[in-house]
Amino acid sequence: MMLNNEEQIAQESVLIVEDEKIVALHIKNRLESMNYHVVGAVPTGEEAVAMAEKKRPDVILMDIMLKGRMDGIEAAEIINETNSIPIVFLTASADDKSIQRAKITEPYGYLLKPFEERDLRSTIEIALYKNKIEKKLKESELLFRSTLKCIREGIISTDENDVVKFVNNAAALLIGTPADKCVGQKLCDIYEANQDETDEILMHYSNNLTELTTEEYLNHKILKSKEGKMIPIEEEISPIINEKNEMLGKVITFRDITKRREAEMAALASRDFYLYILEKFPVPVWRTNVEGEFNYFNQTWLNFTGRQLDEEIFTGWTELIHPEDKAGFLEVFNKSVAEQKIFECEFRLLDKLGEYRWIFCVSNPFNNLNGVFSGFIGICLDITNRKLMVEELKKAKKFAESASDAKSNFLSIMSHEIRTPLNGIMGLTDLMYDTELNEEQLEYLEMLKHASQTLLELLNNLLDFSKIELGKEKLERTDFVLNDALDEIIQPYQTILRKRGINLTLDIDPLFPKELYADSRKIKQIFSNLLSNANKFTKAGSISIKILNDITFNHSLNNYKDFFAHLIVTDTGIGIPPEKQELVFESFTQVDGSSTRKYSGSGLGLTIVKKLVELMNGRIWIESEEGKGTIFHVVLELQRKNESPKKNKQSSAN
Numbered sequence: 001m002m003l004n005n006e007e008q009i010a011q012e013s014v015l016i017v018e019d020e021k022i023v024a025l026h027i028k029n030r031l032e033s034m035n036y037h038v039v040g041a042v043p044t045g046e047e048a049v050a051m052a053e054k055k056r057p058d059v060i061l062m063d064i065m066l067k068g069r070m071d072g073i074e075a076a077e078i079i080n081e082t083n084s085i086p087i088v089f090l091t092a093s094a095d096d097k098s099i100q101r102a103k104i105t106e107p108y109g110y111l112l113k114p115f116e117e118r119d120l121r122s123t124i125e126i127a128l129y130k131n132k133i134e135k136k137l138k139e140s141e142l143l144f145r146s147t148l149k150c151i152r153e154g155i156i157s158t159d160e161n162d163v164v165k166f167v168n169n170a171a172a173l174l175i176g177t178p179a180d181k182c183v184g185q186k187l188c189d190i191y192e193a194n195q196d197e198t199d200e201i202l203m204h205y206s207n208n209l210t211e212l213t214t215e216e217y218l219n220h221k222i223l224k225s226k227e228g229k230m231i232p233i234e235e236e237i238s239p240i241i242n243e244k245n246e247m248l249g250k251v252i253t254f255r256d257i258t259k260r261r262e263a264e265m266a267a268l269a270s271r272d273f274y275l276y277i278l279e280k281f282p283v284p285v286w287r288t289n290v291e292g293e294f295n296y297f298n299q300t301w302l303n304f305t306g307r308q309l310d311e312e313i314f315t316g317w318t319e320l321i322h323p324e325d326k327a328g329f330l331e332v333f334n335k336s337v338a339e340q341k342i343f344e345c346e347f348r349l350l351d352k353l354g355e356y357r358w359i360f361c362v363s364n365p366f367n368n369l370n371g372v373f374s375g376f377i378g379i380c381l382d383i384t385n386r387k388l389m390v391e392e393l394k395k396a397k398k399f400a401e402s403a404s405d406a407k408s409n410f411l412s413i414m415s416h417e418i419r420t421p422l423n424g425i426m427g428l429t430d431l432m433y434d435t436e437l438n439e440e441q442l443e444y445l446e447m448l449k450h451a452s453q454t455l456l457e458l459l460n461n462l463l464d465f466s467k468i469e470l471g472k473e474k475l476e477r478t479d480f481v482l483n484d485a486l487d488e489i490i491q492p493y494q495t496i497l498r499k500r501g502i503n504l505t506l507d508i509d510p511l512f513p514k515e516l517y518a519d520s521r522k523i524k525q526i527f528s529n530l531l532s533n534a535n536k537f538t539k540a541g542s543i544s545i546k547i548l549n550d551i552t553f554n555h556s557l558n559n560y561k562d563f564f565a566h567l568i569v570t571d572t573g574i575g576i577p578p579e580k581q582e583l584v585f586e587s588f589t590q591v592d593g594s595s596t597r598k599y600s601g602s603g604l605g606l607t608i609v610k611k612l613v614e615l616m617n618g619r620i621w622i623e624s625e626e627g628k629g630t631i632f633h634v635v636l637e638l639q640r641k642n643e644s645p646k647k648n649k650q651s652s653a654n
Contacts, residue, residue: 012128015057017048017075018090023113027061027090027120034121045070052079059127061111064091064102076105086131088123090115090318152255154233158471159241159249174233174256176226191252193235196220223254232257248489248592261420264369267604284380286363290373292337301380306352322348329361340365340373346383358384426452475615477642480520482512489527490545493535501620503542511549512565515641522612526567529605530632534571541629564618567634576624584622585610609634 003095014036017244018024031038037602039055042048046064052060060079064072078085087104088109088512102110108127111119148155154171158164164182167190172179175190182190223231239247240602278285284301288294296310305312305320321329325347336343343363348356363378429449437445497504527545534543576584584606613620624630 011037012059012124013037013055014124015039015051015055017043017045017061017062017066017072018061019043019063019065030117032119034117036124044068045072045075047076048072048075052083052085056083057085059108059124059131060085060087061124062087062089062107064089073101073105076102076107080105082274084131084135088127154252154254154256156182156187156191156252157249158187158252160247164190165249171254174223174225174231174254176229187252192224193221193233193254194224196222196232220257221254232261234303272391281379286378286380287377288337288375290375292334292376295375304351305349320350324348326426336363337376343376343378349380357382358387437623467589476521477518477639478520479515479517481515482508483514485524486527487546489524489531493531493543497535497543500539502538502540505542505544507544507546509548512547513549513563513640517639517641518636519616520639522616526609526612526634527569529609530569530634533605533628533632534569534573537573537630538571539573543572544568544570546570562637562639565636565638567636569632569634570629572629574630575626575630576622577626578624581622583622585620588608 012509014031016024016027016031016038018027018041021043024043028038028041039057040051042051043066045068047068048060048062048066051057060076061074062072066072066075072089072091076089079085079087086108087105088111089107090111092113108130109123110121112434148166148168151168152170154169155166156164157166164185164187167175167179167182169179170184175182177190184253219234219236221233221235223233225231233254234257235252238251238253240249241250242248250584278296279299279337281298281300284304285296285298286294286301287296293314294317295313297309297317298345302309302312305317307317311317318326318330329345331345332345333343342365343361345361347359347361349359351357360381361378362381363376365373366375366377368374426449429445429452432445490504494504531543533544546566546568548568549563586607613634613636618635620632620634622630622632
């Protein structure tokens with residue numbers, strides 16, 4: 001989080017050292033009015049030293065003339081020895097002697113009392129800024145010198161007269177002289193390096209004639225150490241030039257290349273050995289030159305194609321690529337060569353039996369010993385069996401998806417078909433209430449009505465579930481009043497729960513928008529299913545609903561018109577064991593799955609809630625303890641009324 005200027009100033013702490021209480025109090029008030037934090041005001045030098053050690057302020061305002069054994073200048077000297085804190089001197093005396101004494105402590109400012117507020121502020125800010133700059137310079141210098149000392153390459157710097165100014169540890173080790181003894185001497189007295197004309201470098205140069213330039217060859221020298229040891233090195237000399245193009249000295253960088261020389265010579269000697277390994281490699285291997293021309297195929301490749309090497313090199317082997325795959329292969333390969341990047345491709349290749357096999361080909365660009373791009377080396381893998389397996393899996397997946405669609409369609413059709421006679425049953429049940437019924441008949445009628453409502457709820461859940469499974473459930477946003485929607489859902493439950501002695505409460509955050517632009521039907525369905533679940537499993541106690549404007553999630557939204565709503569439904573029912581809490585959101589699943597379970601239901605209600613919540617870019621989770629109740633948390637991304645995407649687009653266009 002970015003801080004404004006006032007907040008940044010408020011972070012700076014100041015210690016006041018002044019033996020006049022009225023003056024100290026006046027300075028303190030002025031500093032605090034400028035948003036500085038005053039850590040304390042002390043009257044003596046001894047207290048100043050102790051307070052500086054304890055509080056570590058960002059700046060100290062120090063009166064020079066202090067009462068007691070120690071004046072401000074003496075206190076500043078002690079503080080400078082132990083802590084790097086900028087000190088600004090305050091004094092009513094501007095005599096030359098005091099100024100000269102104060103200079104010894106290297107103060108960051110000097111204010112003559114009385115002073116203006118703007119002078120105080122500017123002096124403090126300059127002192128703070130200067131202190132930060134000095135710290136950065138010291139850190140940079142320390143880092144630079146530490147880096148140079150630790151670097152593995154030898155480094156020697158000289159002035160314009162070739163007098164040595166700096167020698168790092170690696171250079172001192174190679175030349176055989178301690179670094180501190182090298183500084184101040186002439187370069188020629190400590191460093192002797194001559195052109196390398198040994199047989200090894202000439203052999204290496206001739207074998208890599210097209211890759212090693214004359215300039216690089218001349219950088220190879222032989223360093224003679226103080227012990228007389230001859231060390232092959234690679235040397236670079238860089239002049240130090242100022243902004244006036246005047247030479248101030250030079251930097252010599254050199255490295256011991258003994259091991260590299262040995263490795264290069266070993267690489268030249270073992271080149272044939274590595275080619276032998278490639279010949280025996282158990283997968284087809286090929287190589288190209290810089291132009292992408294194929295100049296090598298190993299024996300495994302030749303065994304696969306049944307052809308001779310002269311038939312394969314350059315572009316001969318591409319005749320074996322399936323006609324439908326050849327153009328695609330060449331396009332990808334040529335692009336990789338041009339960009340010098342990893343090449344990957346799948347294609348069909350004719351084998352020695354006359355059958356096309358699926359091949360996965362991958363290669364990497366490689367460089368020579370000098371790091372120059374020299375071509376590609378690649379391998380080919382037969383993936384025919386994997387391709388056949390993938391095709392079988394695709395068929396199986398398509399069949400499973402078709403079966404799932406058929407199931408969902410069947411559920412949808414059957415739900416509609418059952419609903420028609422069920423509506424008739426429920427209608428006739430309502431008509432029978434208007435007839436004369438005895439107590440036993442009325443009891444049977446209540447049971448019939450309850451069974452019909454249960455079956456209707458099951459059908460509605462099946463219908464909703466099938467629509468979600470088929471992907472036909474879409475968001476239909478409209479403007480609506482939240483309280484009206486909640487009343488429509490809660491009213492029926494209030495009557496039912498009141499008869500059973502269960503208290504139902506609703507608590508809405510005052511900051512929560514009363515009018516929303518969202519899919520009201522799905523929100524009501526989420527509430528209805530959660531209340532139905534709470535009603536089913538709560539035999540005594542209470543059920544509560546809370547609706548919050550959740551600031552925990554809202555910080556992630558860039559559009560102020562959108563917000564996250566946090567819905568909490570709490571009951572004092574039977575609760576859910578921890579090991580079964582994840583099961584409640586699975587379709588056709590009950591926590592009690594036994595044949596003698598006490599509570600009825602299809603096991604779809606909470607599944608539908610979870611899918612609807614996810615459809616609305618939200619999340620749902622539960623907190624529950626067996627025997628004590630359950631809390632359902634739902635977070636939904638909603639939008640305030642009259643802030644629909646369509647209207648936003650129109651307004652932005654205007």
